[in-house]
Amino acid sequence: MERLALLRSFSCSTTAGRTLIFGGRARCDRSFPAHFKQRQQFHQHRQLRHPLSQPSAALRRRWAGAGASPGLRRAFSFSPQAVSTSPTQASPGADESSNIAEKLGFKKISEEVIDECKSTAVLYKHLKTGAEIMSVINDDENKVFGIVFRTPPKDSTGIPHILEHSVLCGSRKYPLKEPFVELLKGSLHTFLNAFTYPDRTCYPVASTNIKDFYNLVDVYLDAVFFPKCVEDFHTFQQEGWHYELNDPSEEISFKGVVFNEMKGVYSQPDNILGRVCQQALFPDNTYGVDSGGDPKVIPKLTFEEFKDFHRKYYHPSNAKIWFYGDDDPNERLRILSANLDQYDKSPVSNESRIEPQKLFSTPVRVMEKYPAGEGDDNKKKHMVCLNWLLSAETLDLETELAIGFLDHLLLGTPASPLRRILLESRLGDAIVGGGVGDELLQPQFSIGLKGVAEEDLQKVEELIMSTLKKLAAEGFDSEAVEASMNTIEFSLRENNTGSFPRGLSLMLRSIGKWIYDKDPFEPLKYEKPLQSLKARIAAEGSKTVFCPLIEKFILNNPHCVTVEMQPDPEIASQEEAAERQILENVKSSMTQEDLAELARATQELRLRQETPDSPEALKCVPSLSLDDIPRKPIQVPTEIAEVNGVKVLQHDLFTNDVLYAEVVFDLRHLKQDLLPLIPLFCQSLLEMGTKDLDFVQLNQLIGRKTGGISIYPFTSSVRGKAEPCSHVIVRGKAMGGRVEDLFNLIRCILQDVQFTDQQRFKQFVSQSKARMESRLRGSGHAIAAARMDAKLNAAGWISEQFGGISYLEFLQDLEKKVDKEWSEISSSLDAIRSCLLSREGCIVNMTADGKILTESRKYLAGFIDAIPSAPSPGATSWSSLLSPINEAIVVPTQVNYVGKAANIYESGYQLHGSSYVISKYIGNTWLWDRVRVSGGAYGGFCDFDTHSGVFSYLSYRDPNLLKTLDVYDATANFLRELELDDDTLTKAIIGTIGDVDSYQLPDAKGYSSLMRHLLGITEEERQIRREEILSTSVKHFREFADVIEVVKDKGIVVAVASADDVAKANEEKGGFFEVKKVL
Known part of the structure; x- marks a missing residue:
């Protein structure tokens, strides 16, 4: 469903989509x-990290x-x-x-x-x-x-x-x-x-x-x-x-x-569903x-x-x-x-006080349509979501905490009963609704499925209600309760907010009560209600604590709204026609003088938008000087050792008694035809069972003993090398006293999970397909970026197999084959594991304070001993690229995502740190002004992947298509004609250093160091690039104009766009795009 807040700035930052300080590209990393x-x-509309x-x-x-x-x-x-x-x-x-x-x-x-x-x-x-x-x-x-x-x-x-x-x-x-x-x-x-x-x-x-x-x-x-x-x-x-x-x-x-x-926003089905649900729950406030x-x-x-x-x-x-x-x-x-x-x-x-919504006396049903592609597949594209407004007023903290625990028990993990039963029913492809929402004055609970056949809508509703009734009567498994308790308590005490400032997270928690004139301190103090809840569970049993909550707030609550969403392949064109009619009526009501005045006003607005601020006006904005900038990059303590033939990186940092560990396996020995299975392989490791543990028991064990385990592929070009860097990374974290459990569980997941559950694998395929289809409309810029990369370099092609259009097409085909070819698919999953699990090329990365690192080594040695030591077959050559043609991915949307890219290394460019400054400047000036401010797009930005050499432009929620490409093509001339004073250049340099030195928590520092190691980036190179950034001059801007001219002349264009806009573009430019439909 839709999320709560709207961000102002979808930054034009040049750093869009790049991952590390000289770091690699994760799959779909521009998302x-x-x-x-x-x-x-x-x-989503935020600045991006450097x-x-x-x-x-x-x-x-x-x-x-x-x-x-x-x-x-x-x-x-x-x-x-x-x-x-x-x-x-x-x-x-x-x-x-x-x-x-x-x-x-x-x-x-x-x-x-x-x-x-x-x-x-x-x-x-x-x-x-x-x-x-x-x-x-x-x-x-x-x-x-x-x-x-x-x-x-x-x-x-x-x-x-x-x-x-x-x-x-x-x-x-x-x-x-x-x-x-x-x-x-x-x-x-x-x-x-x-x-x-x-x-x-x-x-x-x-x-x-x-x-x-x-x-x-x-x-x-x-x-x-x-x-x-x-x-x-x-x-x-x-x-x-x-x-x-x-x-x-x-x-x-x-x-x-x-x-x-x-x-x-109104083009995305999940967002439309969220809006309809919220407005139906709160019709009166x-x-x-x-x-x-x-x-x-x-x-x-x-x-x-x-x-x-x-x-x-x-x-x-x-x-x-x-x-x-x-x-x-x-x-x-x-x-x-x-x-x-x-x-x-x-x-x-x-x-300004918010009036509460009065509770309904009887349930309500709402039906709405959403824009869908054409085809028979729409018969299974319905959505249904049940929503409850839980209370007529705000709840006390302990009740809120208990409902949060209940939410995790119901939906928080793949093994959670409500989530598991809905997905195992095969009545739909993926969960919608998201559970408890507590950001507004009154809390809500929503749950449903998308990818449902029309005749199955009632079955989904009945399954939700019968499952909740059963859980209210029987309660939850004690291991599930223990796992949820450990997971939530670990999260509270670890307090890992990623790149999001901890102080801002705290503010948003506090404001959730404060804005309604409640106690702003209360949301910050979880310890007392947490201990009280744990004591109640210990004394009375979890059934006594949680079952009455299901009864009171859901089953016996008449304030229930059932929302049904129907796919409609005509609605998008109907809405566009309605908008055109409104505008035609406006124009027909105007005199020639009115039209001339509107044209004049349009030009006046554009001139104002494109006229830069005066140097005097710019100087009024407070700024730092280069003297405020450290001359050396931030160092991460790193010790490299070898344990039983495996390289081990250790980072001695204060982590509040948490060990963060990564185990990296080399993918380069894998046959090319198995690559698209890697994301499903990673999911299967975590969500299938072993000989002794079904997947529910395995997930509960992970929840009880650790802070979480995840597995995913990582691929990046390596500058100066023809072959890409491609790995599967296993990440885990645990308290210092649970390190042995963490490594035992990672070993169990990697070696003991059995790829035998055909029905669960079918669920994975359907869920992944639903996610990709949603992403195609909501994050079309990421899809376009991945597609361009796949046409330009091997790492981009591999990443697109893991999370782009190629992957979606693979899933669509695989969904039809699972039943007929399960034996072959299962064997392929085993073949991936056999090829992957080897000490050769394996790296372990650990971040914790020194004492925990020392104590972890004995458990690490046993873990490494269990990894096969037999040499792997030689690295496989992956040599496939997509055809370098201009391509339009047509989807039902009211806005476009427009990309253009080329490899500037192929034209002879040698990396210099000034490119970071220049790329960021292009994004925050030229592209911001022309694509966003004048063009009306929500975002426009550029990205220089310094590993592959691909320089790309992208727009986000863009009303234009060819006009945006014209802006991209004029970028080199913008640089040539640019007049930079010292203050402006200094600001650009400082802003770039701000990206480079972005704030990191200890786990991110350790992980960044691992990425630099995988990509061969030394501390000496980091220092050189920093010095080049700090010494950037106007001369570098002029020279870079000639470098990026290659994007204009030889660049590949990929757009995710509406059929009408693509048709107009092809009419105007004589078949400029090859059209591809995937929905």
């Missing part, structure tokens, strides 16, 4: 996974196999624990701080030591305005600031979303077009974005550099309180919507960044409309309504403000005082 796992609407720094979130999220349920992760697992090793107590100067607060106009409401996150938290109120401030003090260098406003919409014009985009387009102190983009270019931020929820809007920033952090805070505070957009109609048009007419003789069209973003905006309704929004919304809700009296980290708490208040004192108190905090 831009979301920061959060919320089940509601959250549109390839020189860390593994992608796509790799980090591979832990999810045994992770906490989405509901639990939202409510508890992101307790942002500071990096300090002991709780921060109230400072000795607490009285002095209190006096300073009073002098600055703040009253201390309460203060608590939060042991769970090793912090002291102080809640203040600004006396003049009533603004509330949470000041969290600890030793975490990754400082976070956020300001949140309650912004309940009354309709689906998308006004909160458009305003969230617009306020960052210039302000009183920073009157340039987009200070946000200037910060993207030249800041050391570890987070910089904004997002819109159904009832609130958040503006967070984070940085480890104190000077940079306060710069970010100042820009954001000025942006939300004093934005230019409330006086500037052009910003409203650009970010929201406007009529576009280039010439009176042409057709009028709708344009606008949010408008096109939401057209993309603000959640019954779409805060992101319905494309059919967005053009009804007026500039006056837009201005009034800001005037009403963007007021300190309606604000919750958050500071977190190791900066001076008194300085926080000084900064806020200077901004807040300019306001008087407003009654808006009462007017």
Whole structure:
């Protein structure tokens, strides 16, 4: 289903899709996974990490196999624990701080030591305005600031979303077009974005550099309180919507960044389902409309309504403000005082309160259609989802925690009974709904299936209800309860938020109560309710704890909405025709003078968008200097040893008593025809049973003994080598006292799992196919990128076999063969294992503190002894590439994803660190301005894969196709004509270093070091590249223009696009695209 919040910035960063600091390319690594796992609407639009720094979130999220349920992760697992090793107590100067607060106009409401996150938290109120401030003090260098406003919409014009985009387009102190983009270019931020929820809007920033952090805070505070957009109609048009007419003789069209973003959202079946479910559950309050905006309704929004919304809700009296980290708490208040004192108190905090939805007395049924491709396959493309609103009011923390545990028990792992029974029924392809949603005022529970035949819809509903009734009567297996308890408690105590700042995770947890005027401290303190729940389970039994929750909140709850989604191959074209008719009516109602004026206004807007800010305006944005930048790259302690013939990398880092381990196996000995089976092989290892344990028991054992085990393929080009680097990586983590269990379980999974369960394998194929089909429409840019790579280099071709169009076609064919050819398929899985499991080429990577590493060696030796030592056959030659033709992947969509790429190494380019600076600059200037701002796409960016040499352009939710290609082709001339002053160049360099030095938790540091080892990247090379980055000059920009000219002249184009747009392009350019349909 849709996720909850809408992100502002789908960055044009050059680093889109690259994974490590000189790191390799994971399969489908441009997928831009979301920061959060919320089940509601959250549109991915964020800055991306630099390839020189860390593994992608796509790799980090591979832990999810045994992770906490989405509901639990939202409510508890992101307790942002500071990096300090002991709780921060109230400072000795607490009285002095209190006096300073009073002098600055703040009253201390309460203060608590939060042991769970090793912090002291102080809640203040600004006396003049009533603004509330949470000041969290600890030793975490990754400082976070956020300001949140309650912004309940009354309709689906998308006004909160458009305003969230617009306020960052210039302000009183920073009157340039987009200070946000200037910060993207030249800041050391570890987070910089904004997002819109159904009832609130958040503006967070984070940085480890104190000077940079306060710069970010100042820009954001000025942006939300004093934005230019409330006086500037052009910003409203650009970010929201406007009529576009280039010439009176042409057709009028709708344009606008949010408008096109939401057209993309409304093209995705899972998103449509999520929207329908939410609006049907909440018909009577603000959640019954779409805060992101319905494309059919967005053009009804007026500039006056837009201005009034800001005037009403963007007021300190309606604000919750958050500071977190190791900066001076008194300085926080000084900064806020200077901004807040300019306001008087407003009654808006009462007017913005969210009214709860009253519970239904009888269930409701809703039917909706969604755009689907043509073909008989639509007979099995229905979706059905059952949804319950769990309570008329917010729940106490212990009940929330218990429901989160219940959610994990029901759905959290492949062995969870509700999830397992639904998938084993073969009534559908994949789960929809996502379980508990607790981000809004009232919690919900949703569950269903997609890929269902129309005649089976009722069977799915009956199966859901009968399974829940059975579980309510019989309870859960004790091992399942123990596994869930360990998994969730491990997640809470490990507190691994990946690249997402811990302080921001903590803020979002707190704001989930605070925004509704509840206790903001309560969500941060999980220990007491956790221990109380564990004691109840021990004393009364899990059946007494969990079964009544199923009865009360689900089975006996009349507030139930059943949503049925029907595939309709005509609806997309009908909606496009309806939009064209609206625009034709608009045009026919205009006089010739009106049309001439609209054409003039269109040109005026475009001229404004394409006119750069003056040097004077740019200088007003605060920035760092090169003197603030360390000259050496961040070092990760690495010791390399050999254990029984296997290379072992060890990283002595503080991990809070957790061992992180990776076992790497070489894929280069595998026959080429077996490659497409690798993702299913990896899933089978984790989700099939052994001779002694069925897969449910095996999954429960993993949950009880470890923090999770995941398995996935990794492939990358290696610069200077013809052959790619290709591996299967097993990742696991466990507490220090469970290291032996971890290695025993990894050995069991690799060697003892039996590939004999035909029905489960059929489930894997159907689930994978459903995921790929969903990804094709929601992440078309990733599909296009993978397809271009597959046409340009061997590593790209291999990766596309694991997660691109080729893989989808393989799955579609395999689904028809499983029953007839199961014996051969099972034998192939065994053949992959026999080829893969060898000490030759095997590497083990471990990250933990020194004591745990020392204790782990004895268990590691036994594990390695169990790996076959016989030499593998020689490396196999994989030499297949896709045909280098321009290709359009046609899907039912209202927006396009347009890519163009070429290999610049083949034209003689030698890697230089300046390319990172230049690529990032292209993305944050030329492509941002022309593809997003002028073109109306939600995102436009470029990517230079320094391992393969592929330089690519990509757009995201783009209303254009050929026009976007014209922008790409003009990039070299943009560089040639570019005039860079010293300040602009310095910002570009600093921003690139910010990507390179992006903040990492210990597990990511160890993993990045492993990737560098696999790809042959030395510390000497890292230092050379850093020096080249720091010494980048205008001359390098000019030279790079000639380098990327090859993309214009010889580049391959792949677009994921609508049939109409592809047909128009082929008509205009004489069969430019070869058309491919896969849905």
